[in-house]
Amino acid sequence: xxxxxxxxxxxxxxxxxxxxxxxxxxxxxxxxxxxxxxxxxxxxxxxxxxxxxxxxxxxxxxxxxxxxxxxxxxxxxxxxxxxxxxxxxxxxxxxxxxxxxxxxxxxxxxxxxxxxxxxxxxxxxxxxxxxxxxxxxxxxxxxxxxxxxxxxxxxxxxxxxxxxxxxxxxxxxxxxxxxxxxxxxxxxxxxxxxxxxxxxxxxxxxxxxxxxxxxxxxxxxxxxxxxxxxxxxxxxxxxxxxxxxxxxxxxxxxxxxxxxxxxxxxxxxxxxxxxxxxxxxxxxxxxxxxxxxxxxxxxxxxxxxxxxxxxxxxxxxxxxxxxxxxxxxxxxxxxxxxxxxxx
Numbered sequence: 001x002x003x004x005x006x007x008x009x010x011x012x013x014x015x016x017x018x019x020x021x022x023x024x025x026x027x028x029x030x031x032x033x034x035x036x037x038x039x040x041x042x043x044x045x046x047x048x049x050x051x052x053x054x055x056x057x058x059x060x061x062x063x064x065x066x067x068x069x070x071x072x073x074x075x076x077x078x079x080x081x082x083x084x085x086x087x088x089x090x091x092x093x094x095x096x097x098x099x100x101x102x103x104x105x106x107x108x109x110x111x112x113x114x115x116x117x118x119x120x121x122x123x124x125x126x127x128x129x130x131x132x133x134x135x136x137x138x139x140x141x142x143x144x145x146x147x148x149x150x151x152x153x154x155x156x157x158x159x160x161x162x163x164x165x166x167x168x169x170x171x172x173x174x175x176x177x178x179x180x181x182x183x184x185x186x187x188x189x190x191x192x193x194x195x196x197x198x199x200x201x202x203x204x205x206x207x208x209x210x211x212x213x214x215x216x217x218x219x220x221x222x223x224x225x226x227x228x229x230x231x232x233x234x235x236x237x238x239x240x241x242x243x244x245x246x247x248x249x250x251x252x253x254x255x256x257x258x259x260x261x262x263x264x265x266x267x268x269x270x271x272x273x274x275x276x277x278x279x280x281x282x283x284x285x286x287x288x289x290x291x292x293x294x295x296x297x298x299x300x301x302x303x304x305x306x307x308x309x310x311x312x313x314x315x316x317x318x319x320x321x322x323x324x325x326x327x328x329x330x331x332x333x334x335x336x337x338x339x340x341x342x343x
Contacts, residue, residue: 021066028058042271050095054088061085110181132160187287191273212253
């Protein structure tokens with residue numbers, strides 16, 4: 001039973017559990033194999049291929065953690081497990097950005113943003129956050145730097161952590177705005193609704209995990225201050241957050257939630273609800289018939305669409321939307337025919 005006390009020599013702080021990594025490695029491997037089958041079956045590599053890759057990362061990470069459980073003084077095994085396990089959730093968030101884009105393509109006339117810009121915009125913001133994280137860690141952890149620069153590093157980390165939560169909030173706001181527009185217009189397509197609900201559930205799981213990591217990282221930042229060190233030498237473990245001192249936090253708020261997320265996407269795979277092609281959309285007239293159109297286009301330069309995905313500058317200038325982009329208004333001329341009807 002965990003006591004919350006520092007285990008001498010352990011790079012994990014505690015003595016890692018030896019059974020849990022075996023279960024999670026096997027579970028992620030099975031889920032990943034099923035995702036591989038689903039990618040082949042649905043031909044959805046571009047849409048859900050990241051789930052296969054993330055399952056490989058998680059499986060490898062928990063194998064390394066199992067090895068580290070028998071040698072918890074080995075820093076290399078610890079680093080390998082941490083890097084593999086921690087690098088997968090951001091990719092799962094990226095997969096959700098991609099899925100939301102495909103959902104917006106399904107009813108483009110209600111999308112607040114060009115569907116193709118969802119993943120590029122949010123991926124760009126995430127890259128900036130990771131850059132802040134990296135610089136913050138580099139500055140705050142380097143004890144050879146002046147105190148002012150170490151404090152700058154801690155400030156960068158705090159900003160990055162808050163931005164992570166902000167990005168999640170913006171992502172949910174975008175999805176909810178689209179959902180509300182569909183509801184107001186009377187579009188209640190079952191597949192569209194099912195895809196959105198699955199996305200909400202996945203985002204909720206990832207959000208709880210992110211909050212847990214924010215609390216954990218924030219406690220590390222606080223622990224770097226002087227009150228963490230005892231006047232007579234050594235460290236005061238009581239100054240550390242329980243999230244760092246007890247392993248069950250990791251398994252409940254990280255491992256279990258991420259496993260639930262990948263299994264969720266096995267059970268409610270996006271291709272069960274969304275068409276294979278991003279050019280297929282729901283007819284404006286009935287919200288049921290699937291129509292094959294030319295695809296959503298944006299006449300602005302690519303860099304401009306990334307920096308201004310909502311075309312706020314166009315709104316300020318009073319520029320009307322490109323009529324050619326509103327292909328759904330052309331009705332039957334857009335390519336209605338053999339795509340079929342769907343309830």
